[in-house]
Amino acid sequence: MTRKERLELIDRYKNGRLEGLALQRFERQLETDEALRKDFRLDKELSEAMNESSDYNLFKELVGEAEDNYFGENPRDQWNMSRVAAIISFFLISSITIWWFATRDLTPDQRFEKAFTAYKAPANFRGSELANMDDDFMLGLIKYEKAEYRESIRLFEMASSKDQTNFTARFLLAMSHMSLRQFAEAKPILEILSADDDHLFQDPVRWYLGLLYLADGDESNDSLSRALFDRIENKEYKEMVRSLR
Amino acid sequence: MLKIELINRHREDTIVDGLRSGKKKTLNRIYKEYFPVIKDHILKNSGSVDDAKDVFQDAMMAIFQTVTDKDFELTCQFKTYLYSVSAKIWKKRLRDHRPTDLHTTSKIEQIAQEEIDDAVMKMERYKFYRKKFTELSEKCQQLLKMFLNGMDTKRITENLGFASIAYTKKRKYQCKEGLIRLIEQDPEYQLLVSHD
Incomplete structure (x- = not known):
């Protein structure tokens, strides 16, 4: 079986398009065919890693939110953020002033x-x-x-x-x-x-x-x-x- | 004594259940209670606060993958488990970039290393896949993203301006094969699957 054929077969299995004998054969092949088993696992992991709606990625978003919450509440980090904000504001105001002089006419x-x-x-x-x-x-x-x-x-x-x-x-x-x-x-x-x-x-x-x-x-x-x-x-x-x- | 043990057990179970179902309250609590411990470990081992943030997030992802396994059972305190996973991730990262000795506590050695290795490797593989995905051509990325997010083949054909559904399918397999080739040809992948 070529890789393309293996991937097509895995797709048919995932989409529930294998039935009866074909399904039985696929499940038996998964046990015996090393290449198919490897591709099957890789396909499964790829789908989970790349699908934005997979539990893995949804959980990742939740962890990101928890991190934001934690650092948003942490006073030392808030102070650091204020410093960053002050620096950004300084550069922003300077840029705006320069821009105003450059565009007033x-x-x-x-x-x-x-x-x-x-x-x-x-x-x-x-x-x-x-x-x-x-x-x-x-x-x-x-x-x-x-x-x-x-x-x-x-x-x-x-x-x-x-x-x-x-x-x-x-x-x-x-x-x-x-x-x-x-x-x-x-x-x-x-x-x-x-x-x-x-x-x-x-x-x-x-x-x-x-x-x-x-x-x-x-x-x-x-x-x-x-x-x-x-x-x-x-x-x-x-x-x-x-x-x- | 027994009562204290039961309370502790219940506490650990609540954390695991909360993680399994992605409860925000549990995640906030984990950050609040345990991030400082992990941060101390990373800082003591030549890392920065940003490194600590990355490692903590990756540890959470690795643990999520283990707790969602129906056979998972926490055999130690959650704090110890999280510490072990984080230390493992940091150790791997240091090894990848600069070999060094780590200041660790003995508790790392005491819990199921194999399980932790699996979880960390799987999480690292997922990150690796996402990195390799960006090396594909833009068209392939668009096409695979649409497929992976469940978009109908007919819609993909129309929107990407392909001539037929058959061609879209053909391109899909070409792109997927291309992605797998990129993954398998990278020596990092062999390291990420070698312990299986």
């Missing part, structure tokens, strides 16, 4: 180019979330991460048309449009999201919609942009607004 378009960075796609989904995740949405995330925005637009459109409560899909759809400078398409999506309190993208939506208003060439929208920026609560986004001003 730019046009709205140039400002947009400087200020816009596509929202980072969420990557740390739990195993259970992955298992229930819509295929289009999952593929959309992959394309979005790879900055293949035309494809991510197509996939997020399908995902959000199936489930209007998939706010991540809708938000990332708008992000994909913005990344391609398709403001007319991104605007209505962000405006609807901006009026909806049922999602966790409140501040990102305010920031990106505000930015879009500044860049759309319509000066009457500048006041809308200011109003959105004023409602931002997240420190990081506030800082971004401050540097923009």
Whole structure:
């Protein structure tokens, strides 16, 4: 038997497609055929190691959470974190100051180019979330991460048309449009999201919609942009607004 | 005396049951009670706090694999078991990078070494598989990831833009064979399976 044949046979066994004699034969072969036994074990371990929903990987996430909890509570580590945060803040403020001096005379378009960075796609989904995740949405995330925005637009459109409560899909759809400078398409999506309190993208939506208003060439929208920026609560986004001003 | 023993036994059983079912409360408790002990061991043996974090996490993964075995029975205190597994992992890591003597306590030698070896090796193999997986071409990684996460072959065919389901299947086996080849050709793999 070649390796390909062995792997196919193992797959048929795993998918419950071996019955009666074939099943009996496979189980007997597992006892006697060393190569099959080795491949069977390797296949089993590979599936468990690589499948995000396997008990092994789900448990790993739980251990990661416990570690975060432990170090989040540990005062000495909190102090260390504060030091790191202070250093990062110093560099951030310095960079923002330099950036402000470098961009203060730019046009709205140039400002947009400087200020816009596509929202980072969420990557740390739990195993259970992955298992229930819509295929289009999952593929959309992959394309979005790879900055293949035309494809991510197509996939997020399908995902959000199936489930209007998939706010991540809708938000990332708008992000994909913005990344391609398709403001007319991104605007209505962000405006609807901006009026909806049922999602966790409140501040990102305010920031990106505000930015879009500044860049759309319509000066009457500048006041809308200011109003959105004023409602931002997240420190990081506030800082971004401050540097923009 | 008997009462104390029973209480201790119950305590250990609760930890094992909690680990088996992945109870957050148990995991938080294990970190709180035992991480400082493991950290001390690693620091005393030329490691850092980050090393301790890695080793502790790996030890938890190795222990999870043993406790989920239906025949598993804890024959010592959980603390001793965790210490032994962590020491074993750290010893292996030091041996891989820089040979040195370890300051260990005698309790390491007292408990089922074979069982611990198996658990540690299996955990190391899983980490190794994930490392080798990243050496595959991006297309193969995408394809195998989708298969391993249970996505339907038809959907994979459509989404990866392959010509037919038969071709997707063919590619799947090519990628899988490629991955197995990468694994088997690496001398590290022979070390990870050699004690079986």
